[in-house]
Amino acid sequence: GAVVSQHPSRVICKSGTSVKIECRSLDFQATTMFWYRQFPKKSLMLMATSNEGSKATYEQGVEKDKFLINHASLTLSTLTVTSAHPEDSSFYICSARSHQGSYEQYFGPGTRLTVT
Amino acid sequence: ILNVEQSPQSLHVQEGDSTNFTCSFPSSNFYALHWYRWETAKSPEALFVMTLNGDEKKKGRISATLNTKEGYSYLYIKGSQPEDSATYLCAFDSGTYKYIFGTGTRLKVLA
Numbered sequence: 360g361a362v363v364s365q366h367p368s369r370v371i372c373k374s375g376t377s378v379k380i381e382c383r384s385l386d387f388q389a390t391t392m393f394w395y396r397q398f399p400k401k402s403l404m405l406m407a408t409s410n411e412g413s414k415a416t417y418e419q420g421v422e423k424d425k426f427l428i429n430h431a432s433l434t435l436s437t438l439t440v441t442s443a444h445p446e447d448s449s450f451y452i453c454s455a456r457s458h459q460g461s462y463e464q465y466f467g468p469g470t471r472l473t474v475t
Numbered sequence: 476i477l478n479v480e481q482s483p484q485s486l487h488v489q490e491g492d493s494t495n496f497t498c499s500f501p502s503s504n505f506y507a508l509h510w511y512r513w514e515t516a517k518s519p520e521a522l523f524v525m526t527l528n529g530d531e532k533k534k535g536r537i538s539a540t541l542n543t544k545e546g547y548s549y550l551y552i553k554g555s556q557p558e559d560s561a562t563y564l565c566a567f568d569s570g571t572y573k574y575i576f577g578t579g580t581r582l583k584v585l586a
Contacts, residue, residue: 363518391572402479402576403564418573452519456572464574466511466519 362386363455365467372443373475380438380470382453388433389455393464394426397450406451409436443474477501479567481577488555489585495551496580498565502546506570510539510550513562513579522550522563555584 362385372378382392391410395403407423409415409430417423425447427439436455440447452469480499488494500508507526511519523532528543536553552559562581566574 368516393572393574395576400578402578403574404576405573408573463509463521463524464572465521468516468518 361457361463361465363389363453363465363467365453365470367470368468369471369473371473371475374444375442377439377441378443378472380440380451380453380472382436382438382455382467384434384455384457384465387455387457387465389436389457390433391456392430392436393454393456394428394436394438395452395454397452397469403452406438440472443472445474448472448474477567477569477575479565479575479577481563481565481580483580484578485581485583487583487585490556492555492584493551493553494555494582495549496563496582498548498550498577500546500548500565500567500575500577501569502544504569505543505546505567507568508541508543508548509566509568509574510548511564511566513564514560519564550580552582555582557584557586560584 364383366381394406397403406421407415407417409428411430415428430436454464454466482497510522513519523539525541530541538551541548562579564579566576
């Protein structure tokens with residue numbers, strides 16, 4: 360149980376284009392989903408928290424117009440990197456929490472984004 | 476700024492050896508400490524959620540201890556096997572559900 364998928368696993372795009380990454384909870388309903396970014400040899404850094412049906416809460420320093428997050432259903436959240444630049448190249452990973460009061464976050468396998 | 480440190484960054488051990496690594500975290504505003512096992516190209520897998528000072532948890536050959544007063548947790552692997560090779564992550568949880576992760580310990584078990 361508690362499986363989270365992420366798609367695509369790898370994507371290469373050109374500068375100026377937008378890329379959408381999907382995060383799905385496959386066998387549970389996720390009231391809250393989290394998006395993280397990992398730079399090489401660094402820890403996972405929380406970008407934003409999204410609750411189903413409401414606007415995402417972004418961490419300090421994360422541009423909400425650059426990283427659009429939508430959590431339209433209890434099983435799907437999307438992260439869209441708009442007008443991508445090479446510095447947006449990174450590893451993006453999502454996690455999901457099943458219900459209020461749950462300690463655990465369940466992670467997807469991540470997406471490697473390369474912007475050329 | 477809250478900091479979570481893991482050491483060592485990486486280590487190689489022989490099959491059958493026992494090993495341990497450390498996660499250091501802030502001793503204030505503690506809610507939970509999470510350990511994950513992360514294999515390449517897979518999702519991080521939750522190993523333990525530790526909440527009480529003095530907690531000891533065990534799953535097969537892997538166990539963990541927690542000291543919230545001094546801000547550290549140890550993860551132990553007894554009789555390491557090649558399939559234990561992975562990155563082990565810890566995450567500090569202050570109760571806001573915003574995890575603060577360490578950079579992980581990369582373990583390689585040599586057959």
